[in-house]
Amino acid sequence: MPRLLQILCFALSLMTAGLPPGAQTHVPSNRVFNVKDFGASGRKEDNAQGAIQKAIDACAQAGGGMVYVPPGSYTSGTIHLRSHVRLYVESGATIFSSKDKNAFDKEALLYGEGLENLTIEGRGAIDGQAEYERRLNDLDDRYIRDNQLLTEAGGKSLMRSFPKKNSHGKFVFLIRCKDVRIAGLSFVRSPSYAIHPVACERMVIDGVYIRSSLADGVWADGIDPDGCKDLRISNSTIETGDDAIVFYSTNAFGPALPCENITITNCRLSSASSALKFCDGNMNCVRHVTVDNCVITDSNRGLAFMVFDGGYVSDVVISNLTIECRRHDWFWWGDGDPFHFNIKRRSEVHPQSARPDEPPAGSIRNVLIRNVIARGKGSSVINGHPDSWLEGITLENVKLFLSSDPAAPYDKSVHALKIQRAKNFKLKDVEVFWEKPEWSKWESALYVEDVRGLQLDGFSGRQARPGASFPAVVLNRVEEALIRGCVAPAGTEIFLKILGSNTREIRLSGNDFHQSKVPYDVAGEVRRDELHELSNFMPK
Template identity: 25%
Template sequence: MRTSFLLLFTLLSSYWLHAQVDHNITTYKAKGDGKTLNTKAIQAAIDNCALKGGGTVWVPAGIFVTGCIYLKDNVNLHLSNGAVLKATPELSEYDRKTMALVYVRNAVNVSITGMGIINGNGKNFKFVEEGPDRPFVVLVESSKQVIIRDVKLYDGARWTLKLFDSDHVQVSGVTIYSHSNHNNDGIDIDSRNVTISDCIIDSDDDAICLKSENPNRITENITVTNCIVSSNCNFIKMGTGSFSGFRNISITNCVLKAAAETPFWKWHNIVKGVKDTISGLAGIALEIVDGGMMDQIVISNITMTGVQTPVFIRLGNRKNAVGSLKNVLISNITATANSLIPSIIAAVPGFYIENVTFRDMILRHTGGGTEEDVKRAVPENEAKYPENRMLGHTLPAYGLYVRHARNITLDNIQFIIAAADARPAIWLEDVKGVYIKDFSPGNNARPSAMIRQTNVTDFFYQNLREH
């Protein structure tokens, strides 16, 4: 009995000591002088920590220049207040197959915490669209039980935080600011069982973007909540990559606003009708264009400014394959848009977006559309890259354009337009099953043309208000 007790005590003591080991990177001769290359020293601290069963690798105050570092099982990389990990532009310090500054691969029980900064030093890498020689700031790949909390991720050379083929990932309290290079996405999620909460994101490209690049693995069981999001492209997006698709996604309680700067995109010089010098594309963009599926999506309690188009939903045919997009509920939305491009629900001929409900929405638009806008033929553009402007810089409706859809419900929708507009509030074309209740087109609308219908069946309405 005594022997068994001593053995148990020894095992627990060993576990406790190993679990509590702290490794300060300066012990391994890392220098926070902003000049010394510390890749080997930081990696040695991580390796030794993992070898001893895990623990915390501490980054103290200072600027520690480094190349790619690999996190391992049971290691917490903790950045103290005032600590900066800064990417070296020396390409030899990175894995050229999968470029990343902090790389979590095939790992379990890994965390990145603290009030410090991971700086991607993006301005010192090539300014090339989709260029391969630019590292992600943080890449999590094929890993489980990952926590990223409170850190600041700045100045990516590429996407800022990428979650790929991973399971059970929590991202909370993270601040992202990334306007240093092309493709500066904020958070890209191509994983399962992921929670994103309480983050502040200001990025040049898509801010929160769900992707599905593996045709054999769906992106599913994702929640995003309590975030403040800014972008010069799409604010909250699913796609473009959509080979398998998206299922069971909830996004709620987020504020969308214009980015702090726009070094690459001058939309007021590119898109007709945009006057604001800084604006993003779609506040919410849902895209299936590679043959995948989208099912059971709930988006609610969103307020947005600085957007060109509040909602963009697209079922397309980019890869000679048309998937499915259905069962989407978007509710409790207030938005102020700054272009002539309305919200869009559009599939391609012969296919239908199904079961979409807009409920309790107040959408402000600029107005100013003309009779020519009403008369213009809208192209299908089946294989074109999906963006809000893909069907033109203006459309035949100022509030909502719907084409190739089934079972669309609009419940308590109010449009407010700043100037008179010759276009109807809603354009319905090749739509089977429409229910509209408690709809207001706005004070500057023409009562005789609130809703324009072409090839519409099973249309029901209740309480359509002229103003």
């Protein structure tokens, strides 16, 4: 090798030493901006905000490149990100949120608006240093009013968690940004949402770890996209006090936009509220969403579909999940329930929010949930609205287990799965299992009310306790139902109860009722000619 070439190679190796492998390969040395070269000391007690900002600004002015945060501890307030900048936080480096409120001119540690080609990555950490205190509740949250009353009635304390005033900001707050990548980092102890993209496009979040206190971390959500499109979340672990992943469509930062074209894969989620939530704050829509190969553990609620602000949810496929739920403290939304659907107008939850221009009830339609094993402590309630019934909901190949928790301050569960106000609802190969400890007020495996167009195919389940007189399945005011290929397990008293004066067109075909004492019971108000039977295996 010529002597000059050897010298050049040696010089290049020195300039790139200590940088991440990707930077050594892809980033020219004159495009790497080390924050220590701009005055950062790497000591937590020193203020690194100015140095980090200078490095980012210099990188942007040079046309782009990488801002490198080497191992060390860096305390900062709001850092304004720039287009074409790759912020790399090295393994062994931690950026701490400042305890000084004056260090934040935006409600976030990392802030960007109207940017493009932005990367936040590395193997280091972002630490919000969130602190909480417990005091008597002074919030009027009507949605958890029942929890509060039951806790009071049980003689339990109404002390609850609130963030201390020295905890500030979200971690990442991006508005109208395009081509964004967030990868590899750990986001811990956030005082608020960890990652909050608003109206962003073409965004990838991959391999991150997000953790806030499951006991105390109120409002410390994981990832909260609002009106974003073309978003991919993958290979991440999210353990948060509040919702782990929640989709919004609000007008908080401009017109409410669709939250759409979203994929979530290979993630593990835990939350003291909802692990995955289609948020009640939906003014436009959340649509075209797929969720696959995810594990939900230790959550107050598994999958939540909620529309309170007139928007709609549509075209959602959720598959290949395991869900494990339990009741967390009384002030969290949720009830240890694996599945939850709810449509309301905002004023029906909070009467004080009523206004003349309040939109009508929103809608939830075309949702497919399949290949799920779910364990919960509370009833899975799937409710439409009197003015807006659910439409085109399918649960397929679902195993649902219900047990009680004697240590919980209350238990509201009655039926394992309850469905109300829906059109064209399908349950295919759904099984319900009752486990110990038991709850004295349990009744039926499935309760269906006010449904038009029900397909119950391959369902299996019995009443909660052997010998109890409750039916396994109740159809109340159901029209046009096909009950096909269902199995009454051993110990079933009454498999099917049919009631409601407007119940009509109920077809029973190819069901295995032979292990039940009573295959079905038809109430007096139901006309017998509305029941049609074909090839059912009956008890002897």
